[in-house]
Amino acid sequence: MEAIIIGVLKSAIRLATPYLYASIGETIGQLSGVLNLGVDGVMLMGAFSAFFTVLKTGNLGLGLLVAIVVGGIFGLLIAFVNVTLKAQQGISGIGFYIFGLGLSSLLFRTMIGTVQTVSGFSPLSIPLLSNIPIVGEIFFRQNILVYGAFALVPISWFILNKTPLGLSIRAVGQHPEAADSLGVNIVRIRYLTVIFGGMLSGIAGASLSIALLNVFQQNLTNGMGFIAVALVYFGAWRPLSVLSGALLFSTVNAIQIWIQVKGINIPSDFTLMLPYIVTIVVLAAMAKRYVRPPKALNKPFERGE
Amino acid sequence: MKYRDIREISMNFIPIAAFLLALLIGAIMIAFLGVNPLVAYHALLNGAFGSINALADTVVKATPLLFVGLGICIAFRAGVLNIGGEGQLVVGALSATIICLVFPNLTGWILILIALFFGFLGGAIWAGIAGFLKAYFNVNEILSTIMLNYIAVYGMNYLLRGPIMDPLQVKLGSFIPQTARLSQAVDLPRFIPTRLHLGTIIAIFFAILVYIFLWRTTIGFRIRMIGQNIQASRASGINVQKYMVLAFFLSGALVGLGGAIEVIGVHHRMFTDGSATGFTGSAGFNGIVAALFGQLHPIGTIPASLLLGALLTGANKMQRVVQVPSALIGALNGLIVIFVVGSEYLRRRQTRRVERIMKVEHNSKNKNKKEDK
Numbered sequence: 001m002e003a004i005i006i007g008v009l010k011s012a013i014r015l016a017t018p019y020l021y022a023s024i025g026e027t028i029g030q031l032s033g034v035l036n037l038g039v040d041g042v043m044l045m046g047a048f049s050a051f052f053t054v055l056k057t058g059n060l061g062l063g064l065l066v067a068i069v070v071g072g073i074f075g076l077l078i079a080f081v082n083v084t085l086k087a088q089q090g091i092s093g094i095g096f097y098i099f100g101l102g103l104s105s106l107l108f109r110t111m112i113g114t115v116q117t118v119s120g121f122s123p124l125s126i127p128l129l130s131n132i133p134i135v136g137e138i139f140f141r142q143n144i145l146v147y148g149a150f151a152l153v154p155i156s157w158f159i160l161n162k163t164p165l166g167l168s169i170r171a172v173g174q175h176p177e178a179a180d181s182l183g184v185n186i187v188r189i190r191y192l193t194v195i196f197g198g199m200l201s202g203i204a205g206a207s208l209s210i211a212l213l214n215v216f217q218q219n220l221t222n223g224m225g226f227i228a229v230a231l232v233y234f235g236a237w238r239p240l241s242v243l244s245g246a247l248l249f250s251t252v253n254a255i256q257i258w259i260q261v262k263g264i265n266i267p268s269d270f271t272l273m274l275p276y277i278v279t280i281v282v283l284a285a286m287a288k289r290y291v292r293p294p295k296a297l298n299k300p301f302e303r304g305e
Numbered sequence: 306m307k308y309r310d311i312r313e314i315s316m317n318f319i320p321i322a323a324f325l326l327a328l329l330i331g332a333i334m335i336a337f338l339g340v341n342p343l344v345a346y347h348a349l350l351n352g353a354f355g356s357i358n359a360l361a362d363t364v365v366k367a368t369p370l371l372f373v374g375l376g377i378c379i380a381f382r383a384g385v386l387n388i389g390g391e392g393q394l395v396v397g398a399l400s401a402t403i404i405c406l407v408f409p410n411l412t413g414w415i416l417i418l419i420a421l422f423f424g425f426l427g428g429a430i431w432a433g434i435a436g437f438l439k440a441y442f443n444v445n446e447i448l449s450t451i452m453l454n455y456i457a458v459y460g461m462n463y464l465l466r467g468p469i470m471d472p473l474q475v476k477l478g479s480f481i482p483q484t485a486r487l488s489q490a491v492d493l494p495r496f497i498p499t500r501l502h503l504g505t506i507i508a509i510f511f512a513i514l515v516y517i518f519l520w521r522t523t524i525g526f527r528i529r530m531i532g533q534n535i536q537a538s539r540a541s542g543i544n545v546q547k548y549m550v551l552a553f554f555l556s557g558a559l560v561g562l563g564g565a566i567e568v569i570g571v572h573h574r575m576f577t578d579g580s581a582t583g584f585t586g587s588a589g590f591n592g593i594v595a596a597l598f599g600q601l602h603p604i605g606t607i608p609a610s611l612l613l614g615a616l617l618t619g620a621n622k623m624q625r626v627v628q629v630p631s632a633l634i635g636a637l638n639g640l641i642v643i644f645v646v647g648s649e650y651l652r653r654r655q656t657r658r659v660e661r662i663m664k665v666e667h668n669s670k671n672k673n674k675k676e677d678k
Binding site for chain 1 (some may be wrong): 334397442443448449452454459464590597630633634636640641647648
């Protein structure tokens with residue numbers, strides 16, 4: 001029993017990784033007032049570009065870097081459409097999702113063709129800490145991208161709550177007029193957060209294709225990016241709560257995988273359905289708590305003249 | 306008035322410009338793949354319109370897009386984003402299939418009507434869940450509809466691999482996840498020898514119906530008013546929650562009807578390949594593109610879905626002839642959406658400029674009048 005629990009928790013920590021990168025990035029973007037629904041498409045592009053680079057060069061660091069650059073470029077495009085062109089963010093995000101899905105499938109079909117595997121990031125035991133019984137096994141024998149994802153939570157919390165930049169980001173999302181009158185460059189802040197979010201989505205995709213699964217196929221993410229957006233609502237725009245949501249979600253996933261591997265007699269389709277049902281139920285339960293989203297979320301900034 | 310006319314005309318060109326721009330970028334992508342874009346697009350055009358059969362296939366492909374597009378028109382006009390077309394198609398198709406499997410001996414026309422009704426109801430309920438959660442629990446509808454898509458697909462996979470799997474597949478041991486062929490009595494009439502079926506006419510009929518509903522009835526007016534200004538609607542005493550759920554319900558109903566028609570008009574059975582878009586072929590997402598491309602107008606959605614149907618049908622031919630993967634069209638569809646919503650900005654700027662010009666004209670006229678006096 002102990003071994004099972006350790007196994008499930010260990011894989012829950014691993015599986016939280018892509019969600020954490022993507023939803024922390026989305027949190028920062030939404031706090032500045034930009035809803036980006038294209039996360040899944042950007043994740044797919046990040047996953048593809050990292051996988052392709054590693055397949056051709058074998059260089060994991062380079063693969064990660066390429067994913068970050070591709071994610072950043074997508075972030076720039078999304079920022080341009082949403083901030084500069086003031087598009088309706090819900091719909092433009094769907095456009096970017098469809099585009100990312102189509103482009104990554106196209107590139108996969110023409111440049112790779114068949115499902116192949118690469119050797120991705122291997123687990124990195126942290127000296128001393130990894131020797132702690134149970135806890136060491138669960139937390140400290142993971143690959144570097146897992147550590148990065150968990151480090152991102154306190155870092156983003158600190159930036160958002162303890163630095164002038166974080167204050168500007170939140171001000172831009174809550175009350176852009178006031179921020180504008182104080183000389184905060186709203187357009188610049190929003191570009192910054194959306195590009196940063198794109199880079200993190202790129203890493204989220206790479207964490208799937210070159211660290212967790214080590215494969216790429218069409219629609220590899222299967223909607224993870226949308227769940228990442230749901231986690232932002234779940235976490236009420238606070239990195240720590242987003243973390244707890246990601247962990248809840250990845251634990252459900254880990255249990256689901258364990259049930260399948262164990263061959264327990266529940267149709268796999270029902271267990272696969274479970275994470276999505278949990279998301280809906282949790283979102284409905286959260287709504288009663290009534291946390292207000294950033295006031296300017298989804299609203300392009302128009303300076304009154 | 307003159308300026309307004311010019312504006313209206315120029316604005317109608319925006320989707321066309323978006324479409325052409327997407328095709329241009331597609332051409333660049335094709336060139337990168339080492340294929341002559343003109344050859345590729347010629348194959349595409351040929352595959353979509355080259356023969357009577359090709360043309361019929363284009364129309365058949367466009368039909369579910371039109372149903373989804375009409376559903377999207379209602380939802381988006383009500384200011385709610387229904388991204389759940391995929392799930393609603395699946396649930397609509399499943400409901401129709403199951404009812405046909407349960408009552409195989411009913412007379413044709415009656416069973417067809419029952420199947421259509423169940424498709425309608427299935428889609429409506431599936432979207433209604435999202436509407437209910439949005440109206441009464443404040444759950445973001447984009448997220449809930451997407452989650453419902455996955456739930457529908459896994460539910461379908463379960464049913465097709467188990468309870469409603471074709472007994473023949475079990476007997477042969479091939480276990481392809483599909484149902485038995487439905488009774489021929491429920492086949493929608495076809496325009497032989499092509500694959501074109503009555504469903505297309507039903508779709509066009511519903512497009513007109515949706516137009517009348519949204520622009521010529523009180524309920525339709527209220528739905529649009531909520532989309533325009535939710536505060537004002539609430540202030541004027543409209544039960545916003547109720548109409549929001551209604552908009553979702555009707556939106557899903559049309560999509561579900563489209564799913565049912567896919568079953569009894571085209572495939573005559575339900576099937577999947579196990580992937581998320583195994584049954585729908587992404588029609589639930591492409592219908593959104595059709596609706597936006599048709600400027601969220603039910604009548605405009607007719608040519609828009611025809612154009613997208615042509616792209617999708619032609620893409621298969623293009624893949625066969627010049628080996629450009631049909632996934633290219635998926636990417637282009639995404640670009641069309643981005644360009645159409647991105648160009649809203651131009652529209653607004655144009656509006657503002659026209660208003661300014663009209664104001665100046667108005668003022669100068671007034672001045673003239675005063676001087677006349």
